[in-house]
Amino acid sequence: MNDLSRRKFGQIAAGAAALASTSLPRFALGRAGGDADHDSGRKFPDGFLWGCATAAYQIEGGAKDDGRGPSVWDVFSHTPGKTHNGDTGDVADDSYHLYKTDVQLLKNLGVQTYRMSISWSRVFPEGKGKPNPAGIDYYNRVVDELLANNITPYITLFHWDLPAALEGGWRSRETSLAFGDYAAYISQHLSDRVKHFMTTNEFVCFTDLGYQIGQFAPGLKLPLKDVCQIRHYGILAHGLGVQALRANAKGPIEVGLAENAQVFVPVMETGEHISATQKATRLMNAPFLTAVMEGKYIDEYLAQMGPNAPKVEPGDFAAISSPLDFVGVNIYTPDYVSASDSKYGFTVEKRPASYPHMYSPWIEIAPECLYWGIRNVCDLWHPKKMFITENGCSSSDVLKPDGSVVDIDRVMYLRNHVMNLHRAAAEGYPIKGYFLWSLLDNYEWADGYSKRFGIHYVDFKTLKRYPKLSAEWYREVIKRNEVV
Ligand code: PNW
Numbered sequence: 001m002n003d004l005s006r007r008k009f010g011q012i013a014a015g016a017a018a019l020a021s022t023s024l025p026r027f028a029l030g031r032a033g034g035d036a037d038h039d040s041g042r043k044f045p046d047g048f049l050w051g052c053a054t055a056a057y058q059i060e061g062g063a064k065d066d067g068r069g070p071s072v073w074d075v076f077s078h079t080p081g082k083t084h085n086g087d088t089g090d091v092a093d094d095s096y097h098l099y100k101t102d103v104q105l106l107k108n109l110g111v112q113t114y115r116m117s118i119s120w121s122r123v124f125p126e127g128k129g130k131p132n133p134a135g136i137d138y139y140n141r142v143v144d145e146l147l148a149n150n151i152t153p154y155i156t157l158f159h160w161d162l163p164a165a166l167e168g169g170w171r172s173r174e175t176s177l178a179f180g181d182y183a184a185y186i187s188q189h190l191s192d193r194v195k196h197f198m199t200t201n202e203f204v205c206f207t208d209l210g211y212q213i214g215q216f217a218p219g220l221k222l223p224l225k226d227v228c229q230i231r232h233y234g235i236l237a238h239g240l241g242v243q244a245l246r247a248n249a250k251g252p253i254e255v256g257l258a259e260n261a262q263v264f265v266p267v268m269e270t271g272e273h274i275s276a277t278q279k280a281t282r283l284m285n286a287p288f289l290t291a292v293m294e295g296k297y298i299d300e301y302l303a304q305m306g307p308n309a310p311k312v313e314p315g316d317f318a319a320i321s322s323p324l325d326f327v328g329v330n331i332y333t334p335d336y337v338s339a340s341d342s343k344y345g346f347t348v349e350k351r352p353a354s355y356p357h358m359y360s361p362w363i364e365i366a367p368e369c370l371y372w373g374i375r376n377v378c379d380l381w382h383p384k385k386m387f388i389t390e391n392g393c394s395s396s397d398v399l400k401p402d403g404s405v406v407d408i409d410r411v412m413y414l415r416n417h418v419m420n421l422h423r424a425a426a427e428g429y430p431i432k433g434y435f436l437w438s439l440l441d442n443y444e445w446a447d448g449y450s451k452r453f454g455i456h457y458v459d460f461k462t463l464k465r466y467p468k469l470s471a472e473w474y475r476e477v478i479k480r481n482e483v484v
Contacts, residue, residue, distance in 0.1 A: 026404055027472050042422045042483040049152075049433030050478040051113030052106060052455070053390050055159035055201065057089045058442040060119060062096025066134035069125025071161035072169060072210075073445075076217030087448025093440055094463050096138065103145045105439060105456055105465060110478040113152045115258075115389060115435045116142070117159035117201065120182055127163030128178040136189050143193050153194050154389075154435070156258055157183055157241060159201040160216065160445075169218055170207060170230045180240035187248035195253050198328055198389065199241035200234065202260040203288040207231045215446055225308040231287045232310035238292065239319030246322075254325035258389035261289045263334040263373035265366055267349060272339040276346035280337045281376040283344055293381040295321030300344065326432070327377060328389030331417075333362065334369035358413060359394040360444075360451050367416035374424040374431050385432045391417055392437035394444070394451040397468065405457045405468035414470060418483050436474060440465055 057073050077088035095102050106114050121127065122135035146153050158179065166175050183199065191197075200206075209216040212227040222230075242255050264280040266273035282290050286301035295317045302309050340347040357364045374386055395410045414436070424431050441454035449460050455471040458464070476484045 027469060040482050040484065042419060042426075044422060044425055044481045046481075047432075048425065048481060049113045049387075050474075051111045051115055051154065051433060051435040052109065052439035053115035053435040053437045054095075054439050054442065055117045055156070055161075056119035056122070057092070057159070057161040058438075058444070059093040059095040059102075059440065060122075061089065061091040061094040063088075063090045065096060066122075066138070067125055067132040068119065068135060069121040069127070069132075070164040071119065071121045072164050072217040073161050075164050076219050079219070082217075082219055083446050084448035084450045087443065087450075089443040091463075092443045093458055093465075098463065099142050100145055101465065102439065103142075103149050103151065105467075105471075106146075106151055107149045108467075109455075109471060109475050111151060112478075113154055113196075113433060113435070114146055114439075115154040115156065115198075117156035117161075118186060119161055120158060120179075121161065121163035121165075123185065124163060124178075124182055125165070127166035127175075128181055131185060136185075139190065143190060147193060152196065154196040154198065154387075155186075155190065155194050156198040156201050157186060157245075158199065158206075158237070160206045160210075162206070162217075170211065170233050171222075171226065173233055173236070176233045176237040176240055179237035180244045183241040183244040184248045187245045187253070188250075191245075191249040191251065191253050195251075197245050197253060197255050198258045199238040199245070199255070201258045201389075202330060203231065203234045203238075204260065207234045223308075224305070228287070228305055228308050228310045232312065232316070235288060235291055235320050236316055239316070239322050242322040242324065243319055256324050256326035256328050256385075256387070257292070258328040258330055259289050259292075260330040260332075260390075261285050261373065261377065263329075263331055263369045264337040264346075264348070264376065265334045265368045265372045267336050267338045273337065276339040277337045277372060278376050278380060279344060280335075280346045280348065282380055284348075289327075289377070291317075292320055292324075293327075293383075324383065326385040326387055327381070327383040328387040328435075329373055329377060330390035330437070331369050331373045331388060332391065332393070333364045334366050334372065336366070358409065359396050360447070363393050365413060365416075367413070367420050369420070370417045371420040371423045374421075374429050375427075378429045383430070385430050387432055388421060388434045390435060390437040392453050392455075394453050397441075397452050397457055399457050399459065399466060403466050405466060407468045407470050410455070410468070410470045411473045414473065415483060418477065422483055 077083050125132050207230045211220045211222050211230050214221045245255050262284045264277040266277045286298050336349045337346050355364050393413045395407045397405045397407050438453045440456040441452040441458040444451040457466040
């Protein structure tokens with residue numbers, strides 16, 4: 001099916017998709033006595049926020065609709081050999097047209113919040129200069145639909161889809177400045193209704209993975225010196241974004257970021273290994289979260305980079321270390337650390353070949369990472385609030401003829417992570433909410449459509465959505481505010 005007919009089909013399927021989401025749950029039937037005999041002992045604090053997360057390029061489609069300009073991901077995904085099967089985000093979940101269906105999926109789950117991102121090149125087709133009114137109109141419609149359904153939007157400004165027109169991409173300091181202008185515009189147009197913003201998503205993925213490893217857009221393999229400078233422009237953009245969001249807000253807003261900090265789990269929970277994980281957290285996140293939280297590059301990082309260390313202009317770190325209302329971390333998988341006599345006092349342990357993983361091989365299963373990720377960030381930098389801005393996994397889901405997907409492995413993964421989230425909340429760490437990645441199967445970047453992360457199954461031919469067992473499980477967690 002070509003793109004156009006796929007999209008048309010999607011529009012027709014929209015009604016049916018909404019129906020699928022309201023079909024009777026198979027597992028959570030609330031059988032007589034179902035609740036009375038069970039108390040998990042793992043209730044979350046009142047007011048804990050449950051949500052789902054998505055990103056613009058991964059779900060929207062509508063790549064050429066209503067004046068959207070191309071992003072580096074459009075260019076990259078259309079370059080032969082760069083993505084699985086040559087998959088692109090041209091149509092994805094077609095949320096550009098089906099957003100009302102997706103808001104109904106959220107409503108049926110009972111989430112209080114939804115984390116979504118804005119396609120920068122939909123709003124500024126050239127990345128800067130003249131805005132495209134149809135672009136911001138789309139986000140106005142999505143925001144209004146969420147609010148009408150009592151769902152609080154948490155908006156990420158940049159989830160990797162850099163406007164292709166910005167010359168030099170993240171190699172240019174101009175891009176950080178353009179991001180500030182874009183953030184100002186979004187704040188002017190949305191902050192009357194949207195009160196929670198994240199600047200950037202996962203620095204390492206749009207810097208190192210895009211410009212050093214070449215696995216993500218724009219697919220370059222530059223020397224370390226360039227990469228260090230690109231990382232700096234990434235965190236500078238974040239800082240300028242925080243300032244611009246606040247300066248242009250129509251009322252009080254909360255600003256944070258969504259960072260996939262490297263997370264470390266102690267090989268055993270004894271003092272020496274625990275303190276090793278804290279050292280590892282600070283050092284291994286030096287170019288990104290450590291720099292944002294401490295307002296400088298730590299000496300160890302500068303020494304490691306030597307002549308490749310980034311050029312920092314006066315005032316950069318004042319912006320980069322702008323105070324945040326919350327720190328969001330995306331956590332999927334950690335590394336194990338032990339205390340040692342090595343130079344930095346810790347060793348990152350290599351995992352044995354038999355170590356278990358989810359369908360995506362990089363998601364090695366270690367649910368304690370949710371607890372240790374929160375604890376180490378809090379103990380090191382004392383953020384006012386924290387959120388898990390992403391957590392979830394891929395599974396080799398199979399849609400059965402009756403429309404069900406019994407993804408017990410995803411439920412296993414999620415339940416164990418949420419238990420560790422509970423541990424952090426119970427110990428008093430200021431963890432305020434959890435965004436499950438993802439609301440629905442979507443375009444998984446270089447893996448294309450081959451890896452499904454959703455708690456709703458998407459038939460990418462019809463674009464119809466089907467709740468998986470994990471969606472039922474999540475609805476119960478939210479309803480009871482406890483681990484089930
Ligand atoms: C995150 N890795 O990305 C992103 O924020 C999402 O857009 C993405 O869909 C989700 O995780 C699942 O992958 C990552 O290879 C992608 O280490 C790859 C890696 C890490 C994070």
